[in-house]
Amino acid sequence: MSINKFPFSAQRIISILWPSFLTAGLATILFFTAFDPQLIVAVSGFGEVSRLGGYSIGFFLFWLLTASSCSLTCFFQRPCPNATE
């Protein structure tokens, strides 16, 4: 499949960034409905962050997490070298 010929094709990058964006958005909504970012920041002692900043940082952390798992999926999708020998 062409997906493996171009490890950094636009298709591949978007297929990592886009689904992770969607799931990160969902996770952000659910998480911050239950937890107030200001309380979390206060507990973790990172100093002052506005709530909006808290949501945004939370969103990007979630995105980082979901994007990593999408990249791993992409990575493991490659045929295993031993199996093809």
Place this chain on the structure above:
Amino acid sequence: MDKPVLQDDQDSGFYAKHKKVYPREVHGLFASLRVIGVTVLLGFYYFVPWMYWNGKQAVLFDLPNRRFYIFDWTFWPQDFFYLAILLIIAAVALFFFTALAGRVWCGYACPQTAWTEVFLWIERKVEGSRNKQIKLDKAPLTRYKLSRKVLKHFIWISFSAWTGFTFVAYFTPVDQLASSIWNLTLGPWEWFWIVFYSFATYGNAGWMREQVCIYMCPYARFQSAMFDNNTLVISYDSVRGEPRGSRKKGIDPKSKNLGACVDCTLCVQVCPTGIDIRQGLQYQCIGCAACVDVCNEVMDKMGYSKNLVKYTTLNALDNIKTNVFRPRVVVYFVLLIALTSGLLYSMATRIPLELDVVRDRNALYRTTPLGYIENIYTLKIANKDLQDHTYVITMTAPFKSTFILRDKQVKVSANLTTNVSARIQADPVDIKAMSEKIEFQIVSINNPELNTTAKAVFLGPKPK
């Protein structure tokens, strides 16, 4: 089951290289419907943040203060339930309409369609018709071309910026937002989201367009699972149309052994996703009916009967009667009505007041110097109303007890919570069990209808 034949992703030019689609302008019944849909939806989108209700922004998702205001309602994070139900309703509605009428959402109501439509309109106003656009893109860079392109992108970007501003205005009070942009005192995160949303609009509606539908939209990928042979689809009547071929007007097609399709390719030129509907149902087709409108125009001109390309069902194409009220449609419909009425009912009877009781965590109970058993509680009163209220707190217990509050009446400002510390004391001889159920009641003085209760337990030593 005979599923519509869906083409696989074409490998060529995924996202990156692809042939630019220049959709031709189209007029007709469905185009008018789409213009109405787009105008109404985008009109709402740009107008709603400016709407005021009882002196406040009518719709405001105040994330910084964790409150959602929708007219007279205020929603707190605890009310997430409503949002969840709303999302479920939206999903069921999507199932219902898809099963019934196919991709009507895509063709008439999707934001991607709406904003692309606006961007196409701007493009046409600046660069001219489809043919002129193609010519302009092929032409070498001249001052004229440069001026057209700069103008187009300038308008696109301004419109996107307005869109991004509007988006953030749903989350930050609009007057505050406008004035802090004007005074350059806007916070970095607000800036970030305005730019982000503007950029997304510009990219999606200006550059990506049909590729969003084809490659990025999750709904486009799974909608075929909701289709059946009775779902409305757009289809070309190949029995009537073929063999296609050009001809002069007024010639009887039968004499030339031709079908009704004059092979003018207008249906391909108007298609926003750049496909040829005559090749059969394709997964790229967003059901916009532009090809229906344009082909009807052609058929009119030729003096043929309309609907060579039309809304139809797979059953109708096979000469089987279309069944509108099939089980899945009925089930979706019943579900939709039940959920919607349930939500409306619970919103209408919702009491904007909440009482939570938290027991003192340090001790199960304590014995006062006079030998009474004492339990300590924190009452969290959430006033979700838009007005301040003064509440009276009472308590009932199945044993003789003294209820001690610093103030019997508590004033809670609109949309705020107040914690009240309460103590209950009882003589050990009156207590029948180690754990007794008690109940707190709270009622607003100005409006007795605003009342609620909360249960708790009173703990004590083992009764002798």
